[in-house]
Amino acid sequence: MSVLELSAVTRAYRPQQPPAIDAVSLTVARGEILALLGPSGSGKSTLLRLIAGFEKPDAGAVVIDGRVVATASSSIPPERRGVGIVFQDYALFPHLTVEANVAFGLHGLPRARRHERVASFLELVGLPALAQRYPHELSGGQQQLVALARALAPAPAVVLLDEPFSNLDADLRGQMRQDVEKILRETETTVVFVTHGQDEAFGIADRVGVLAHGRLEQLDTPETIYHRPASPFVAEFVGAATFVAGEVRGRHVVTDVGAFPVDGAVPPGAHVDVMIRPDDVTFAPAPDGDAVVVHRDFRGTETMYCVSLAGGRRLYSSQPSWATAAVGDRVRVEIHLEHVVTFPRR
Amino acid sequence: MAAAAIAATLASPLLVVLASWRHPAGDVWRHLWRTQLLELVVNTLLLAAGVGVGTLVVGAGLAWLVAAFEFPGRRLFEWALVLPLAMPAYVIGFAFLALFDFAGPVQSTLRRLAGPGVRLPELRSGWGVVTMMTLVFYPYVYVLARVAFREHGGAALEAARSLGQSPARAFTAVILPLARPSLVAGVALAIMEALADFGTVSTFGYRTLTEAVYRVWTGMFDRVAATQVASVLLVLVLTVLLLERALRGGRRFTGGERRGGFPRIPLRGRRALGAMAACTGVLALAFILPLGELVVWALDVGPDERPGRGFVGLVASTFLLAAASAVLVCLLALVLAYARRLRPSRTATVSAQFSSLGYALPGAVIAVGVLGPIAWLDGVLAAVAERTLGHRLGLLLTGSTAAVLFAYAVRFVAVGYQTTDAALARIPPSLDEAARSLGVSMRAVLRRVHLPLMRGGMLSALTLIWVETIKELPATLLLRPFGIKTLAIEVWERTSESLWAEAALPALAIVAVGLVPLLIATRLDGGRR
Numbered sequence: 001m002s003v004l005e006l007s008a009v010t011r012a013y014r015p016q017q018p019p020a021i022d023a024v025s026l027t028v029a030r031g032e033i034l035a036l037l038g039p040s041g042s043g044k045s046t047l048l049r050l051i052a053g054f055e056k057p058d059a060g061a062v063v064i065d066g067r068v069v070a071t072a073s074s075s076i077p078p079e080r081r082g083v084g085i086v087f088q089d090y091a092l093f094p095h096l097t098v099e100a101n102v103a104f105g106l107h108g109l110p111r112a113r114r115h116e117r118v119a120s121f122l123e124l125v126g127l128p129a130l131a132q133r134y135p136h137e138l139s140g141g142q143q144q145l146v147a148l149a150r151a152l153a154p155a156p157a158v159v160l161l162d163e164p165f166s167n168l169d170a171d172l173r174g175q176m177r178q179d180v181e182k183i184l185r186e187t188e189t190t191v192v193f194v195t196h197g198q199d200e201a202f203g204i205a206d207r208v209g210v211l212a213h214g215r216l217e218q219l220d221t222p223e224t225i226y227h228r229p230a231s232p233f234v235a236e237f238v239g240a241a242t243f244v245a246g247e248v249r250g251r252h253v254v255t256d257v258g259a260f261p262v263d264g265a266v267p268p269g270a271h272v273d274v275m276i277r278p279d280d281v282t283f284a285p286a287p288d289g290d291a292v293v294v295h296r297d298f299r300g301t302e303t304m305y306c307v308s309l310a311g312g313r314r315l316y317s318s319q320p321s322w323a324t325a326a327v328g329d330r331v332r333v334e335i336h337l338e339h340v341v342t343f344p345r346r
Numbered sequence: 347m348a349a350a351a352i353a354a355t356l357a358s359p360l361l362v363v364l365a366s367w368r369h370p371a372g373d374v375w376r377h378l379w380r381t382q383l384l385e386l387v388v389n390t391l392l393l394a395a396g397v398g399v400g401t402l403v404v405g406a407g408l409a410w411l412v413a414a415f416e417f418p419g420r421r422l423f424e425w426a427l428v429l430p431l432a433m434p435a436y437v438i439g440f441a442f443l444a445l446f447d448f449a450g451p452v453q454s455t456l457r458r459l460a461g462p463g464v465r466l467p468e469l470r471s472g473w474g475v476v477t478m479m480t481l482v483f484y485p486y487v488y489v490l491a492r493v494a495f496r497e498h499g500g501a502a503l504e505a506a507r508s509l510g511q512s513p514a515r516a517f518t519a520v521i522l523p524l525a526r527p528s529l530v531a532g533v534a535l536a537i538m539e540a541l542a543d544f545g546t547v548s549t550f551g552y553r554t555l556t557e558a559v560y561r562v563w564t565g566m567f568d569r570v571a572a573t574q575v576a577s578v579l580l581v582l583v584l585t586v587l588l589l590e591r592a593l594r595g596g597r598r599f600t601g602g603e604r605r606g607g608f609p610r611i612p613l614r615g616r617r618a619l620g621a622m623a624a625c626t627g628v629l630a631l632a633f634i635l636p637l638g639e640l641v642v643w644a645l646d647v648g649p650d651e652r653p654g655r656g657f658v659g660l661v662a663s664t665f666l667l668a669a670a671s672a673v674l675v676c677l678l679a680l681v682l683a684y685a686r687r688l689r690p691s692r693t694a695t696v697s698a699q700f701s702s703l704g705y706a707l708p709g710a711v712i713a714v715g716v717l718g719p720i721a722w723l724d725g726v727l728a729a730v731a732e733r734t735l736g737h738r739l740g741l742l743l744t745g746s747t748a749a750v751l752f753a754y755a756v757r758f759v760a761v762g763y764q765t766t767d768a769a770l771a772r773i774p775p776s777l778d779e780a781a782r783s784l785g786v787s788m789r790a791v792l793r794r795v796h797l798p799l800m801r802g803g804m805l806s807a808l809t810l811i812w813v814e815t816i817k818e819l820p821a822t823l824l825l826r827p828f829g830i831k832t833l834a835i836e837v838w839e840r841t842s843e844s845l846w847a848e849a850a851l852p853a854l855a856i857v858a859v860g861l862v863p864l865l866i867a868t869r870l871d872g873g874r875r
Contacts, residue, residue, distance in 0.1 A: 054779055078782040085783040091776035095798045104794075105784030154785060 002027040003190045004051065004158050009060035011046055011214075020046045022214040023060065028158070031188040033181075035195060035205035039237065043214040044194045048160050051192065052085055053078035065157045084151030084159040088166060090143045092135040098122070098146050099131040105154040121149040124183060141172050148180060152187060159184070161193035165200060177203055198238045202226070210234045227339040235275050235341065240304075240316055243273035245345065253342060256311060257333070260340045272342040281317035282334050283307060285325060289332035293325050307333055349685035352678050353697035356704060356756050359715025363580050366573040382553070383578075390541065390554045390582060392472055393479070397540040398533050400480030404628060405487025405536075406529055410517060411625065413495035414503070416610040417618040423625040424492070430632035431485040432860030434817050434834070436545025437853045439478045440841040441636035443469060443549065475552045479540050481632035486539070487532035494528035495521060513611060527594045534590035541583055542708035544820035545834075549841050555579040556820065559710040563824060569717065576711040583706055637857065643850035661855060664832040667747070668815035671754040672808045678755055679762030679807065683770050684796075688788070698763060705760035709753070709821035716753045716825065746827050753821040758814055762807045769803025770796065809863060816859050 005027045012019035020043045028034045036044040049055040051062060062070040069076045092101050102118045122128045125145040135143055151159050165173045181204045184191055195201050201208045202222040209219040218230035229235035246255035248270045253262050255274055295306035305317045412424040446452050446469050453466055502524055506516035547557045555578055563572040613621055682701055686694040773796060781791045819834045833852040840849035
């Protein structure tokens with residue numbers, strides 16, 4: 001059952017310019033975690049604000065829990081939508097204690113019940129000892145957890161997270177990601193979160209929506225997005241990709257780096273681009289090889305090589321860090337495509 | 347909408363003054379034009395020019411001393427040189443008149459020492475007024491210049507010296523041009539204050555436009571002519587404003603800014619003594635000497651002149667009027683600032699800017715401008731009352747506290763607006779959105795989030811306006827309800843009768859009140875360091 005539904009939502013700030021959000025439709029199921037992934041300016045924050053009610057759609061509709069909350073003609077204000085938000089800067093109220101921050105959204109409860117609820121949510125995020133502290137006395141990670149507890153406490157239908165980990169140090173980010181996901185899963189919260197980093201999106205989300213220029217390019221599981229991207233934009237945004245020109249002959253696409261099987265969807269004779277990811281490319285040292293290593297980028301767990309083929313074409317190859325080759329080494333390149341992805345020639 | 351209404355109301359006196367030219371010039375005006383107007387304009391221009399040059403030299407010079415050099419007492423001077431700001435010009439003015447008068451202690455001593463023929467140049471003159479105002483208004487330049495020198499000076503000074511320039515050359519070639527926007531702003535503030543001053547020029551008998559507005563109004567009871575004189579003054583003030591914009595030229599120098607400043611150049615021997623003497627001299631003339639004089643007088647009054655009930659009442663009524671002004675102005679400022687936050691529209695921004703013009707206007711101009719709308723409103727009220735109640739009301743608002751408060755609102759709303767707007771700007775918009783996503787309405791956001799966070803800013807706005815109102819003289823003098831007196835009026839009335847000693851105690855009270863914002867500012871400054 002869907003908790004959140006957007007149908008053809010459009011938002012145009014100025015009539016002459018292309019809309020910031022262009023006919024986006026999607027549904028989010030109860031307990032699902034959906035990531036909105038896109039470069040800055042792709043409209044992902046606008047989409048979040050449309051769901052929250054800080055922006056109004058120019059066309060389309062937003063439905064939360066079966067209730068239409070926004071159309072082009074009417075819009076329910078944010079305070080009556082039942083949407084929780086964790087802001088990029090956490091937006092904790094600096095004049096209130098942690099406890100009062102979490103209690104802020106709990107109206108109409110008797111004092112004792114409210115107290116209980118605040119305590120249970122502080123317990124949930126693991127910060128019961130900090131109830132009397134003020135936000136400025138907390139670390140970045142602690143502030144984030146308080147913001148999460150505050151958003152969850154009124155039991156919203158959907159929780160929105162805006163770039164939740166971008167303000168944290170790199171060493172803290174991984175741990176926070178795990179903690180936050182655990183809390184969200186435990187509470188079976190329905191979540192939409194916005195990010196520009198595909199690791200975050202892939203690591204936490206059940207499904208990922210990739211946005212470009214206000215349009216939803218693809219909405220799928222992380223694996224599908226990575227291995228079967230719907231467009232060259234998606235292919236390049238979620239990982240390094242090289243495109244090699246080829247022509248479909250029978251059940252194969254023939255390129256100058258080899259022939260690969262294709263399914264029947266691509267008509268024979270079509271000119272296409274074949275996507276090749278660095279993890280599809282391996283090479284072995286060979287004194288008589290026709291390729292040369294031209295660049296080496298050691299990244300710790302893996303090493304990214306750039307090899308130049310005989311015709312001058314360059315391919316990227318990621319190798320385990322223990323496999324070493326030096327710039328200038330002659331190699332022989334092999335390409336194994338688990339998923340053959342082709343796009344019509346650009 | 348509310349913001350636009352407030353802006354229109356607050357700007358109405360300005361428009362009234364400008365519109366005064368639509369009326370044909372009256373006899374008084376024609377008389378003024380033939381006899382005095384040229385003298386008034388020239389005097390006013392000379393005053394503005396003199397105060398501009400004086401405050402620039404004294405303010406920038408002292409700022410450079412404490413910003414670039416180290417000498418004994420530098421820390422103390424750096425702070426204390428702001429103190430004269432607490433001293434209204436009319437207070438220091440009468441203290442000096444008394445000290446340097448023909449019968450005063452300085453001239454008497456001189457005559458005793460050097461013979462009866464010795465005289466000092468007459469203080470009741472153009473240069474006397476310029477000196478007084480320079481002594482009181484130089485801190486405007488000093489404060490801004492010191493910050494500019496400390497912020498931009500370090501890197502520029504070191505770079506210039508590494509290129510072989512002496513500190514003096516570096517100052518004129520690099521630092522002064524870099525600090526120009528700040529210096530221009532400071533000098534413009536000082537000139538505005540000089541143009542607005544009424545108390546000093548009237549006790550010194552120096553005829554300026556501000557003083558003429560008062561004289562025409564109370565001496566000849568000609569409101570139209572007074573308004574027309576005010577409009578000439580208004581043109582001068584607007585010229586200064588435009589000049590300030592032009593000279594700053596939208597230029598903002600960035601880069602080379604370093605927190606924590608740069609190492610000061612130590613001064614030794616004669617140079618250190620010179621620096622100390624300069625600081626001590628200015629401070630003595632502008633603050634210590636007049637303050638000492640006031641204290642001596644205040645202690646010296648005879649037993650039957652001791653401040654009694656009357657003085658307590660005077661202080662109470664002054665403080666109360668100022669408190670009413672502060673609360674009213676802060677509320678208006680809050681509406682203006684809040685309108686801009688809720689719906690950042692052009693109307694809201696223009697409203698705010700329009701309302702802020704009042705701070706540049708001399709109190710005398712505002713006073714004559716306020717009377718127009720107030721009289722009109724009185725007329726409307728009287729007509730309505732006569733029609734509905736069937737009897738005459740008379741003038742309800744003219745000569746009432748409402749008129750004075752209206753003038754204060756026009757003059758001081760900029761102070762309140764800037765402070766509240768800055769406090770509001772420090773609250774990130776995500777806090778509003780967080781509150782609303784937690785089910786809190788817009789109105790409750792103001793109560794539960796904004797007001798608690800703005801408390802500090804609002805308090806300092808209240809204090810600033812309270813103090814400014816207590817020091818204000820010309821608008822209060824022209825508009826006050828019959829029988830109401832403030833400390834400032836008491837000082838002015840006593841001094842215009844040369845009753846120096848009796849003016850001392852209320853003057854001391856004003857200085858003490860004026861010290862409050864300076865102390866708050868230093869405390870805030872100290873907290874940040």
